[in-house]
Every structure is written in structure tokens, then in C-alpha cells.
Amino acid sequence: MDLSVVRDTADTSRQPARVSSELYQFLETQVLPHTDLDSAAFWEGFIALVDELTPENKRLLTVRDDLQAQIDAWCTENAGNITPEASKAFLEEIGYLQPQAQPEQIGTTNIDAEIATMAGPQLVVPVKNARFALNAANARWGSLYDALYGSDVIPREGELAPGAEYNTARGQAVVEYSQTFLDESFPLNKGSHSDVTHYSVFSSHLLCFFADGKTTGLANPGQFIGFEGDANDPESILLRNNGLHVELELVTSGQCTERGEVISDINIESALSTIMDGEDSVAAVDCEDKIEVYQNWLGLMLGTLEDRFEKDGEIMCRRLASDKTFTTPMGDEVTVAGRSLMLIRNVGLLTDINLATDAEGNEVKEGIVDAVVTALIGKLDITGKGQVQNSRTGSIYIVKPKLHGPDEVRFTCKLFSKVEQLIGLEKNTLKIGIMDEERRTSLNLTACILAARDRVFFINTGFLDRTGDEIHTSMMAGAFMPKGSLKGENWLTAYEQRNVAIGVQCGFPGRAQIGKGMWAMPDSMADMMEQKIGHVKAGATTAWTPSPTAATLHSLHYHKVDVFALLAEKSEEQPLPVTELLQLPLMADTSSLTAEAIERELENNCQGILGYVVRWIDQGVGCSKVPDINGNGLMEDRATLRISAQHIANWLQHGITTEAQVQAVLERMAAVVDEQNKNDASYQNMAPNFDQSIAFKAAQALIFEGKQQPSGYTEPLLHSFRRQAKQA
Ligand SMILES: CC(=O)SCCNC(=O)CCNC(=O)[C@H](O)C(C)(C)COP(=O)(O)OP(=O)(O)OC[C@H]1O[C@@H](n2cnc3c(N)ncnc32)[C@H](O)[C@@H]1OP(=O)(O)O
Ligand SMILES: O=CC(=O)O
Numbered sequence: 228m229d230l231s232v233v234r235d236t237a238d239t240s241r242q243p244a245r246v247s248s249e250l251y252q253f254l255e256t257q258v259l260p261h262t263d264l265d266s267a268a269f270w271e272g273f274i275a276l277v278d279e280l281t282p283e284n285k286r287l288l289t290v291r292d293d294l295q296a297q298i299d300a301w302c303t304e305n306a307g308n309i310t311p312e313a314s315k316a317f318l319e320e321i322g323y324l325q326p327q328a329q330p331e332q333i334g335t336t337n338i339d340a341e342i343a344t345m346a347g348p349q350l351v352v353p354v355k356n357a358r359f360a361l362n363a364a365n366a367r368w369g370s371l372y373d374a375l376y377g378s379d380v381i382p383r384e385g386e387l388a389p390g391a392e393y394n395t396a397r398g399q400a401v402v403e404y405s406q407t408f409l410d411e412s413f414p415l416n417k418g419s420h421s422d423v424t425h426y427s428v429f430s431s432h433l434l435c436f437f438a439d440g441k442t443t444g445l446a447n448p449g450q451f452i453g454f455e456g457d458a459n460d461p462e463s464i465l466l467r468n469n470g471l472h473v474e475l476e477l478v479t480s481g482q483c484t485e486r487g488e489v490i491s492d493i494n495i496e497s498a499l500s501t502i503m504d505g506e507d508s509v510a511a512v513d514c515e516d517k518i519e520v521y522q523n524w525l526g527l528m529l530g531t532l533e534d535r536f537e538k539d540g541e542i543m544c545r546r547l548a549s550d551k552t553f554t555t556p557m558g559d560e561v562t563v564a565g566r567s568l569m570l571i572r573n574v575g576l577l578t579d580i581n582l583a584t585d586a587e588g589n590e591v592k593e594g595i596v597d598a599v600v601t602a603l604i605g606k607l608d609i610t611g612k613g614q615v616q617n618s619r620t621g622s623i624y625i626v627k628p629k630l631h632g633p634d635e636v637r638f639t640c641k642l643f644s645k646v647e648q649l650i651g652l653e654k655n656t657l658k659i660g661i662m663d664e665e666r667r668t669s670l671n672l673t674a675c676i677l678a679a680r681d682r683v684f685f686i687n688t689g690f691l692d693r694t695g696d697e698i699h700t701s702m703m704a705g706a707f708m709p710k711g712s713l714k715g716e717n718w719l720t721a722y723e724q725r726n727v728a729i730g731v732q733c734g735f736p737g738r739a740q741i742g743k744g745m746w747a748m749p750d751s752m753a754d755m756m757e758q759k760i761g762h763v764k765a766g767a768t769t770a771w772t773p774s775p776t777a778a779t780l781h782s783l784h785y786h787k788v789d790v791f792a793l794l795a796e797k798s799e800e801q802p803l804p805v806t807e808l809l810q811l812p813l814m815a816d817t818s819s820l821t822a823e824a825i826e827r828e829l830e831n832n833c834q835g836i837l838g839y840v841v842r843w844i845d846q847g848v849g850c851s852k853v854p855d856i857n858g859n860g861l862m863e864d865r866a867t868l869r870i871s872a873q874h875i876a877n878w879l880q881h882g883i884t885t886e887a888q889v890q891a892v893l894e895r896m897a898a899v900v901d902e903q904n905k906n907d908a909s910y911q912n913m914a915p916n917f918d919q920s921i922a923f924k925a926a927q928a929l930i931f932e933g934k935q936q937p938s939g940y941t942e943p944l945l946h947s948f949r950r951q952a953k954q955a
């Protein structure tokens with residue numbers, strides 16, 4: 228990359244009055260110089276694009292409000308007698324549910340293998356955090372030994388408990404677990420990897436020696452892809468199963484280790500793709516924050532991003548990893564990707580931001596600016612301006628959240644197409660990942676996909692936002708079940724099943740991802756290993772993980788299940804009827820809820836809300852690990868906040884609880900959250916001066932004004948309170 232083109236300051240004579248100096252300076256000095264675009268024409272086109280698309284964006288938001296008002300009125304009138312059939316008829320009548328579209332094959336082209344033909348984990352990371360974002364990009368590879376030793380997959384109790392010193396028994400358990408994985412995924416013709424005393428390469432084959440001098444090879448020799456070092460005494464061996472690589476790091480004859488092992492580590496190809504998240508896991512409320520988001524995306528696309536930090540008493544400098552090169556069995560070279568394929572999540576249609584103003588003098592729609600800026604930066608990758616290459620097929624992958632139905636998908640495609648014209652990209656370079664996370668999208672999923680037929684690169688069941696929307700949409704229909712029970716109900720089964728079946732009907736396998744949602748318990752890896760294989764067995768070609776460790780472990784699931792073979796078997800499976808999706812998870816009989824159960828549910832929700840909101844508002848942290856009432860760390864982001872806030876708002880609406888009770892629980896839980904954060908020097912307590920804590924007030928508003936929030940979203944209140952906190 229030619230750094231000389233980056234400017235220190237920009238000539239402001241071209242700066243349109245409606246564009247903030249922060250956005251102008253950033254693009255003029257750091258981005259536009261890498262392109263062949265005429266700056267004056269770019270800014271003129273930018274303003275024209277804002278002016279053309281803002282009215283439509285606003286109209287779509289009005290449609291949301293109108294539909295919600297009609298649903299509220301109908302639910303109020305029919306509460307207690309709502310059947311899926313009646314809901315269906317009503318939703319069709321108001322145009323919320325459209326006639327089910329006939330499935331057709333999508334026509335997306337130029338899709339990278341990580342999306343189209345490989346199945347494996349997808350990592351999500353707040354892109355505003357450079358240290359985490361770099362770590363995520365590099366999480367294409369992860370050490371299995373580290374993931375096992377450091378997590379609870381190997382029990383943490385008794386003689387296996389990890390301590391300050393290396394625990395040999397725990398280490399042995401790690402090795403045994405890993406060898407079982409190797410035997411299952413890369414079986415030998417005879418015997419077990421655990422008995423192999425030496426690996427070597429002979430006559431294009433992997434040769435495994437046992438202690439008695441006998442040898443064997445891989446049951447499927449095609450799994451051997453390459454090696455590093457001397458063929459007789461390799462430093463590492465590259466294998467592949469179900470399209471995923473695994474690298475065995477070997478102890479060569481010249482090295483001797485205390486424990487006498489043959490394999491010193493197993494590197495697992497882990498996060499095939501990573502969503503660099505500029506949405507629900509980041510707190511970005513003004514120019515300053517947004518430029519940080521864009522700046523990191525730029526550094527990732529140019530390959531220049533670095534982060535220097537102290538860890539365990541050492542100064543570390545993190546950069547993007549390089550690709551890896553091996554010698555093939557035939558003696559040629561093979562290079563495998565060293566980084567995850569990076570996708571960027573923009574914000575949805577709702578929020579406004581002070582990066583610019585619209586024709587009426589209001590803050591610009593944030594999603595419009597996001598599309599322009601993240602695509603412009605993505606263009607630097609596909610035009611070879613970076614030190615590393617992200618997409619090898621010339622695509623820019625934008626994940627678009629919180630779309631309500633086909634018209635909003637169509638609008639987004641129109642936005643993308645205008646952006647392509649503005650910045651000089653070929654049509655359909657900008658790909659769209661459709662989050663299936665709002666009820667109107669799930670109900671009309673085929674039509675949503677077809678509205679983006681030549682751009683769509685994934686559909687993903689964002690079940691967290693989807694749960695929030697389930698509650699908000701039918702707020703007036705009755706009291707929802709306790710949060711923990713919502714997941715076991717028919718609506719969710721139908722939602723997940725329909726997403727896969729419709730994806731298959733529309734020809735996704737081989738072209739686009741069918742994705743499943745987040746594992747929101749980053750410390751509960753043993754449970755994840757039990758449960759998240761369910762995503763793969765249900766036909767997901769990818770599923771979200773919260774951390775690199777989770778990605779490495781979840782990758783093992785794709786070794787166990789050949790998802791593409793499974794999807795071929797599912798090719799005739801029909802989506803469950805929409806009436807299944809319309810079964811509301813309401814409590815049939817609220818009198819069965821004990822006072823203690825109500826209090827416990829409120830405590831859990833309030834603790835999660837406060838624990839998340841206090842860091843968001845006071846420190847600008849958009850994603851946190853917050854202990855639940857049982858002390859289990861939960862990943863909390865804006866979507867989980869939406870659920871908790873809407874859930875309490877629903878219980879208030881239906882008299883399960885009262886404002887006074889919620890207020891008392893909030894105050895009690897604030898003290899608990901303060902205690903949890905006592906080691907954070909920059910933390911400001913909420914208790915006992917609740918009326919002086921902006922964060923506490925934000926939490927109150929999210930609950931008590933929750934019913935009035937558009938779609939139950941938390942952004943308007945979070946942004947407003949965070950801006951207050953920044954000023955204070
Ligand atoms: C509903 C939705 O929209 S879900 C999508 C949004 N959610 C996300 O993006 C979740 C992303 N995950 C995270 O932000 C974090 O894992 C959290 C907030 C849940 C937990 O963070 P922490 O408490 O700091 O985690 P913990 O202390 O266990 O681990 C920190 C280490 O793991 C790494 N790490 C944790 N999560 C990630 C991640 N998602 N990507 C990359 N690295 C990560 C950090 O870099 C750090 O390692 P380092 O010291 O070498 O830099
Ligand atoms: O964005 C993901 C979700 O679950 O919401």
C-alpha cells in the first residue's frame with residue numbers, strides 16, 4: 228500500500244455544509260486518496276444519494292409504526308382469543324403477512340468459498356475494539372490444546388482443575404480429547420493417533436509409525452494436504468476433513484520434550500468468516516464513535532491495523548496474520564488462508580447520526596452513511612490497495628440487521644445499487660447478509676430473499692432480536708412466558724426450521740450461507756459442545772460464536788457432520804406452515820406463577836439490563852459479559868437488552884408486576900452490579916444515588932418506556948442517554 232497518498236489535512240473548500248468535518252476529514256485524508264474517485268463529484272453524489280433515499284427510509288419506518296398500531300389494537304380487542312389462524316387472516320388483511328412467494332433459485336455470483344462451499348463457524352466481534360477485531364480476523368486458526376485447557380470442556384474440578392502452574396493431569400485430558408477427535412475425523416487404517424510415535428511423508432503419503440516399528444496411513448489418504456519442513460521429519464502436517472483444515476504441529480526428532488509427546492499442538496481452522504460488527508455490539512452515538520468504527524474497518528481492509536497493549540505484564544503488538552504455506556504431497560506449494568473472511572455489519576434503518584444532515588436539516592439516517600463508507604473502504608480491498616486480501620472474488624459483504632419484510636430488503640438493495648454507482652463498483656459487488664431477526668421478515672422470508680436475489684449471501688436466524696420482536700409485536704396479546712421458557716416453544720422451532728428449508732428451496736447450498744445464531748454463554752463451552760452441534764444437524768452451514776475459543780471448539784462440530792450432504796438430503800423438506808410461526812408463547816394461566824418466580828425473573832432481567840447498560844452508558848462498551856442471577860457470565864448486547872426490557876414491559880402491561888416492584892428490584896440489583904464492578908477503577912456506582920446515575924435512568928427508561936419504543940428497540944434511548952453521559 229502506498230502510504231504517501233494519505234493526507235494530513237483536507238482542503239475544506241469542497242466540504243458540503245451538510246457533512247460533518249469529522250466525516251469529511253476522515254474520507255478526504257484516509258480513504259478517497261486510495262481511490263480513483265473525484266472528490267467533488269463524490270461529495271455531490273453523496274448528498275444526492277442521501278436526498279434521494281432518506282424520504283423512502285422514513286416512509287418505511289412509518290409503515291412499521293402503522294402496522295404496529297393496527298396489531299396493538301387488534302391484540303387488545305382479541306386478547307385471550309388469539310389463534311394462529313385468526314392472526315394469519317388479520318396479518319394478511321393489513322399486509323403484514325404477504326401471500327407466500329414461490330421459491331426461486333438465488334443468482335448471487337462471485338462469492339468466496341468461505342461463504343459458498345465451506346461450512347464452519349462465524350465469529351462476531353465489536354469492530355470498535357481494535358484488539359478484539361484483530362484477534363477475530365486471526366481466529367481463522369486456533370489452538371485446540373489452548374481451547375480445551377482454558378475452557379470447561381475439560382472439567383475444572385478435582386485433579387483436573389487448572390491452577391497457577393501447568394496441571395499435567397489436565398494436559399493429559401486435553402491430549403486424550405484431541406486424539407479422540409483425530410481418530411474420529413482422520414481415522415488411520417489401523418490403530419489410533421494416540422499410539423503413533425512418529426509421522427513422516429513417504430511417496431506422497433502420510434506414514435504413521437508405531438512403537439513396535441509397524442506403520443499405517445490415513446484410512447482416507449486424500450485427507451493429507453501438505454506438510455512443513457523435512458518430509459522424513461516434518462514440523463507440521465496439514466489435513467482436511469469436510470472442507471476444514473487441521474494442522475498437527477509435530478515434535479521433530481531434534482526436539483525433545485519433557486512429556487515425550489509427538490504432537491505438540493493441533494491448530495484448528497476455526498472462524499471461516501468474521502462479522503466485524505458495527506451494530507449491536509458497539510456503542511457508537513456520534514461522529515467521534517463512528518469514525519472509530521470506520522477507522523478500524525479501514526485498517527482491516529488495508530491490512531495496517533495494529534494494536535499495542537499490555538497482557539500478563541508484557542507489551543504486545545497485534546497485527547493481521549499472514550496466510551500459511553505448505554508443501555503438498557506431490558512437492559508443490561499450497562497456501563491456505565491465515566485470516567477469517569471479513570464481513571461488516573451495518574446498522575439498520577432506524578437510527579440517525581450527526582455525521583451529516585438530511586435535506587430537512589435533521590441528522591442523517593445512519594444506515595445510509597454506513598453503506599457508503601463501509602463499501603468505499605471495502606472497495607480498497609477488492610481493488611488491491613491493501614497489504615492483505617480479504618475477498619478473493621471481488622465481493623464486499625455487508626450484513627444488514629433488523630429489516631422488516633421484503634420492501635425493506637428491496638430498499639436496502641436499492642441503496643447498495645446507488646452506492647455502487649456513486650463509488651464506481653460493478654452492480655452486485657455489494658452483497659447482503661439478511662438477518663432473519665424480525666417477525667415480518669420470518670413470515671415473508673422467501674419474498675425477502677427474492678428481493679435480494681442477486682446479492683444475498685446469507686440468511687441468519689438472529690434469534691435474540693427475533694425474541695425481542697416476538698414480544699414487542701404482540702405486547703398487547705397477553706403476558707409472555709418467563710424468558711427461559713420462550714425458547715422451547717413452537718414459534719421458535721418453526722422459525723429455525725423454516726429458515727433452513729426456505730434457504731434450501733432458494734438454492735443457498737453452494738452459493739450462500741444458511742446461518743444460525745449466537746452462543747451467548749462465552750464461559751460455558753462444555754454446554755456449547757453438547758448443544759451447538761444441534762445447529763449443524765439442523766442444516767446450518769455456519770453459526771455464530773462469541774469468541775475465538777468458541778469458534779475453535781464449534782469447528783469440531785462441522786468435522787462430525789457433513790452439512791452439505793445433510794442439506795442434499797433435506798432438499799425436499801417443506802417449511803413448516805406460517806401458522807406454526809404464529810403460535811404466541813403466551814402464558815395460558817398466569818395465576819400459576821408464584822410471587823417468588825416473578826421476583827426471580829425480574830431480578831434476573833434487571834441484573835442483566837443494569838450490568839449491560841451501565842457499561843454502555845458510562846464507558847461506551849457495546850458488548851459485555853454480565854453474570855446472570857446464578858453467576859453464569861452471559862454475553863449481553865443490544866439484542867439481549869431488547870428482550871429483557873420488552874419482557875418486563877410486557878409483564879407490567881399485563882399486571883404480572885407493578886412499577887413499584889420493578890423499581891425496587893432495579894435498586895436492589897444496581898447494588899449487586901456495583902459490587903460486581905468494584906475492581907474497575909473507572910466504574911461509577913449507581914447505588915445509592917440513583918437519581919444521579921445517567922446509566923440507572925437509562926435502564927429505568929428502557930423498561931418503563933419500553934412499550935412505546937419503535938419495535939421495542941433500545942437504540943433511541945441508549946443513544947440519547949449516552950450522549951448525555953458524554954457531555955457530562
Ligand atoms: C445478538 C447479537 O447481535 S450477537 C453479536 C454481537 N456480539 C458479539 O459480537 C460478541 C463478541 N464477544 C465479545 O465481545 C466478548 O467475547 C464478550 C464481551 C462477550 C466477553 O468479553 P471479555 O469478558 O473481555 O472476554 P474474556 O475476558 O473471556 O476474553 C478476552 C479475550 O478473548 C478475546 N476475545 C473475546 N471475544 C472475542 C471476539 N468476539 N473476537 C475476538 N477476540 C475475542 C479478546 O481479544 C481477549 O483476548 P486478548 O487478551 O488476547 O486480546
Ligand atoms: O443479531 C443477532 C440476534 O440474535 O439478534
Ligand SMILES: [Mg+2]
Pocket residue numbers: 507628662664689691692866
Ligand atoms: Mg440482532
